[in-house]
Amino acid sequence: MSDSCTEITHDSLIKIEENSKKATFKNPDRKKYTRTKVDDCLINDGIRCDYLVSEIGVASVLIELKGTDVKHAKKQLLASIVRPEIKRLLENKVGCLVISSQSPSFNTFIRQAQVEFAKKHSA
Numbered sequence: 520m521s522d523s524c525t526e527i528t529h530d531s532l533i534k535i536e537e538n539s540k541k542a543t544f545k546n547p548d549r550k551k552y553t554r555t556k557v558d559d560c561l562i563n564d565g566i567r568c569d570y571l572v573s574e575i576g577v578a579s580v581l582i583e584l585k586g587t588d589v590k591h592a593k594k595q596l597l598a599s600i601v602r603p604e605i606k607r608l609l610e611n612k613v614g615c616l617v618i619s620s621q622s623p624s625f626n627t628f629i630r631q632a633q634v635e636f637a638k639k640h641s642a
Contacts, residue, residue, distance in 0.1 A: 524560035525608075528552050535570045540584035540618045544572060551575045553608075561604055566591075568599040568615075571608060578612035581605070581642075585619045592617040593632045600640050613642040 533544040533552055546552060555561055555571040573579040581599055583592040596615045599605050615636055636642040 524557075525553050525555040528554055533572060535572065535582055535584070537569060537584045538586075540586075540620075542572075542582055542584070542616060542618050544580075555608060557581075557599060557605065562599070562602060566595050566598045567602070568595045571599075571605060573608065573610050575610070577610055578614065579608065579610045580614045580616050582616045582618070585617055587620055589617055589619050589629065589632075592619065596636070600636075600642065613640065615642050 529546070529549040529551060531546050531549055533546055533554060535542045535554065544552070551574070553571075553573045553575065555573075556569070557567050557571055558569045561571075568581045568583045570582040570584075571579060572582060581596050583595050585592040596617070600609075600613070600615070
């Protein structure tokens with residue numbers, strides 16, 4: 520793990536923010552989490568997601584903070600989840616999160632992407 524790309528936190532709110540898009544994870548019990556900057560830190564080549572947040576020993580979430588291009592966000596998450604740099608950091612359960620300003624927020628493409636991630640990556 521690249522120490523300069525990953526930080527350990529016990530914060531009650533774990534925030535990820537970039538270009539006015541943000542995700543916040545509640546951690547009221549102040550459990551141990553890691554927050555890893557993937558894009559241009561852990562991975563510098565190819566398409567990749569923005570962040571990886573993991574509750575140690577429990578679950579990991581790959582995060583892409585995106586404007587409206589949800590199709591590209593899907594490609595970034597699919598490319599990231601199979602990278603060795605990411606795979607070695609993933610916990611038992613894995614989820615993927617796209618933060619988008621797309622409207623509507625749910626459609627057939629998103630549902631198909633959910634099924635694909637579940638089947639191919641148990642995510």
